[in-house]
Amino acid sequence: MNELRNKSDILSMNLQELTRFVEELGFPKFRAKQLYGWMLKGIPLEQMNNLPACFVESLKSNALYALPAVEQKWVSSLDGTVKFLYRLHDGQFVESVVMQYEHGLSICISSQAGCRMGCRFCASTLHGKDRDLLPGELLGQILVAQREIGKRISSLVMMGIGEPLDNYDNVIRFLHLVTDKDGLNLGARHISLSTCGLVDKIYMLAKEQFQITLSISLHAYDDEKRSSIMPVNNKWNIDSLLRACASYFQTTGRRISFEYTLIDGVNDDEEGAKKLASLLHQYMKDMPLHVNLIPVNPVAERGFDRSSKERVERFKQTLIRHGINATVRRKLGADIDASCGQLRHKKREERVGT
Ligand code: SF4
Known part of the structure; x- marks a missing residue:
């Protein structure tokens, strides 16, 4: 080293x-x-x-030359989704997933080896954060995936292992690299960055004036529930987060998308959907509202279950009735399924021999 x-x-x-x-x-x-x-x-x-x-x-x-090595690769026979487990130059593991859409290939990359945010439903945080990824290691996940698949990747989601805004400087440098005309030349509007809500960094990101899409992992409709599943809420509560979102929208003119993981019996009740709708209307007044619903991927260590189809549908319809555009995220690569962070977790356990 x-x-x-x-x-x-x-x-x-x-x-x-x-x-x-x-x-x-x-x-x-x-x-x-x-x-x-x-x-x-x-x-x-x-x-x-x-x-x-x-x-x-x-x-x-x-x-x-910190190009990730392909440790393992899985290809879905159902829809062509490709999942990569990458080994980094120091032996750390991270994951990327390439999904096929009508408009082309999209990749979801990791921003850190592990994560220190502690969201209760997430496997990526089980051992905390080992380290931040370098800008080149963020870029390298795309370069190697393109090489392996033999096709250009046209959109990017930063929603894999890690909290991108907790690796702020490297992520900003990476965003410059990936959109560089001499480089991959990916359009900023084809990039989406997801955060659990680091409010100070959201204000900083707004000033960078990237035309990327910011995606907020909200996952709860009140502070008590959100703090119980997302420790970050103890530092920045829903009020401070949604104020930052409103300011981000005003500064950049870019619409924010909200992610909401549905956990059976925890945050998926009809009353909750109404509260969520009124919360978003209250803070995000002039912005068209969209909530992406994600039935949770069960993590053995956590004991959370996926909401039933009926509960997911009821939650979605309640949001729609209250003026929020809501969709349930399509599940790709069901036959190679492993929720984000689980492959890394398994590999890490093997390495330390526990
Ligand atoms: S959901 Fe994202 S921010 Fe939360 S622990 Fe997992 S990787 Fe970290």
Whole structure:
């Protein structure tokens, strides 16, 4: 690790920065362009076959090329969803999922190895956070997935393991990299970032003026319930969160989407749906409202159950009757199912031998 600390993280660089780095190593500019071309294809250093051996050797000694390795990959025979378990350069594991939609491929990536937010229904947080992911490791999840699938990914969701806004600086740098015209050139409007509600960071993000979609994991209709399943609510309650959302919408003009995980007998009652509707109308006055309902993926360690179809439908219809556009998230890759964070959790347990 000490050796790695002294190396320059080239996957987190844009083309101008990479060019400067390559010139500092004593190689001509055009080598940086060649290298960058390979990096964008997710190709390992040894396979960059138009680079001279001395350049590759110099990179091995001076650069950290933190491309994730595919530890395991599952392909759904039902709908082509592909799930990746990636191994990072220091042995950490993270997950990404590529889903096929009519408009193209969409990837959901992880932002941290683990998570310290402690949401009670989530497997990603069972052992807390091991570390933040580097900008290049965020990018690398997309590059390797594209290489493996052989197709371009056209939209991105930051909703995998980790809280993106708890890794703020790296995520912001990544957003610049992934939208860079010299790089993957992904449209900001095709990017969605999901947060459990780090209010201070929502205000900061609004100032960055990215045209991305912000998605709020709300998951409850009052503070008592929300604090019982999401510890973050003890620091930033629903009032402060929805005020931040209203301000975000006013500053950026971008609509916010709300995520609501339905847990049987915890937050899925009809009265709750009415309260949720009135809460959203109260704070988000001028914004078209949309709630994405997600029946919880049971996590063995937590003992939460999925709401029945009837309860999900009743909750949804109540929201709609009260002026909220509500949809139930379509379940993709049901035959390769494992809720987010469970594969990493299993791998981690194997490694520590518990
Ligand atoms: S739901 Fe998101 S923020 Fe909450 S513990 Fe899981 S990964 Fe972290």
